[in-house]
Amino acid sequence: MAAFGQIQWGPLMFGPGTQYAVTTVSGLDDLPDIRTEDVERPGQHGDYTGPDYTGARTIQLGLGLRGEDPDDLRALSIALRNATQPQDQPAPLQFLDQGVLVYGKVRKRSIPYDAEYLWRLGDAALEIYCADPYLYGLDEQSASTTAYSPAAGRTYPLTHPRTYGSAGTSGRVTAVNSGASPAFPVLRIDGPVANPAIEQVGTGANLTLDASLQVGEFLIIDTRSRAVLLMGTSPRRSWVRGGSSWPLLQPGSNELAYRGSALPGAPGQSSLLTVTWRDTSL
Incomplete structure (x- = not known):
C-alpha cells in the first residue's frame, strides 16, 4: 500500500x-x-x-x-x-x-x-x-479464452486401446468487476476467425460481427465509445451485426462466451478473445 x-x-x-x-x-x-x-x-x-x-x-x-x-x-x-x-x-x-x-x-x-x-x-x-x-x-485486469470448439469424440473404427479426440474448449471467460458500478470492457479478437460472437451469459447481451480475421489480424472493440478498430486503427463499425447488444460488466462476476467459425486453410489455429477492464465505481 x-x-x-x-x-x-x-x-x-x-x-x-x-x-x-x-x-x-x-x-x-x-x-x-x-x-x-x-x-x-x-x-x-x-x-x-x-x-x-x-x-x-x-x-x-x-x-x-x-x-x-x-x-x-x-x-x-x-x-x-x-x-x-x-x-x-x-x-x-x-x-x-x-x-x-x-x-x-x-x-x-x-x-x-x-x-x-x-x-x-x-x-x-x-x-x-x-x-x-x-x-x-489502478490495476487493469484482463482474461482470455480461445473460441468455443466441440470435443472431437471417438475415433472409428474402434481399436484397443480406444482413442479419443481432443476434449474441446469451452470458449468462456469470467470477468470480476469489484467496483459498485458497471464497467465497460475493451475486447480484443485475434484471428483467424469468421463471424466472431461474444455473448454475456445470462443477460441477453450478444455482440456479433459479420467479418473475417486472418492469421495475424486483430480487432479492438471499445464498448464505451462503441469503436471497432481493425489492427487498432482502422474503423470497422459497420461490421457489427444489426440487433447486437454490447456487453457491460456488472458489479461482481460476469461470464462471457466466445464463438466463431474456423477459416479455410487455418486448421488447428485458435482465435483468441481478450477482455480488459478496470473495477468501476461512482
Whole structure:
C-alpha cells in the first residue's frame, strides 16, 4: 500500500515523502451532480421518475510546497506549472493510497505569491475537471479464452486401446468487476476467425460481427465509445451485426462466451478473445 495521501499527476508525485504536501482533497468520494429524467404527473401530486445519471466530476487539490531555499521553492513552482498546462485529452490522476484513478483535465491552477513565506514555503491549488465521472481501479485486469470448439469424440473404427479426440474448449471467460458500478470492457479478437460472437451469459447481451480475421489480424472493440478498430486503427463499425447488444460488466462476476467459425486453410489455429477492464465505481 502506498503512503497515505500519495497522489500522482503525470511526472509529479504529491503527498508524504515529496516536496508537495497534500493539504486538502475534495470531490473524490463525493457524488457528482445528478442529471434526472423526472417528469411532473399531470393533475396529480408528485413526478414520474426516470433513471438518474451523474454529471462531470470536479476534484480540487490543495498543495503545500516545501522547498529547501528560495531557488528550490521556485523550481517546485515551475515544475508544478509545467505539469498543469491546458490539455487536449484527459490524463490519469492517480490516488495511490486509495487504489483508484480518474481521468481529468486541469481547469484551474493557483500558485499565489506570498513574499512573507517565499523563503522556502508556498501553497498551490488545482481544480481537475473529469468529464468521465467514474472512479477506476489502478490495476487493469484482463482474461482470455480461445473460441468455443466441440470435443472431437471417438475415433472409428474402434481399436484397443480406444482413442479419443481432443476434449474441446469451452470458449468462456469470467470477468470480476469489484467496483459498485458497471464497467465497460475493451475486447480484443485475434484471428483467424469468421463471424466472431461474444455473448454475456445470462443477460441477453450478444455482440456479433459479420467479418473475417486472418492469421495475424486483430480487432479492438471499445464498448464505451462503441469503436471497432481493425489492427487498432482502422474503423470497422459497420461490421457489427444489426440487433447486437454490447456487453457491460456488472458489479461482481460476469461470464462471457466466445464463438466463431474456423477459416479455410487455418486448421488447428485458435482465435483468441481478450477482455480488459478496470473495477468501476461512482
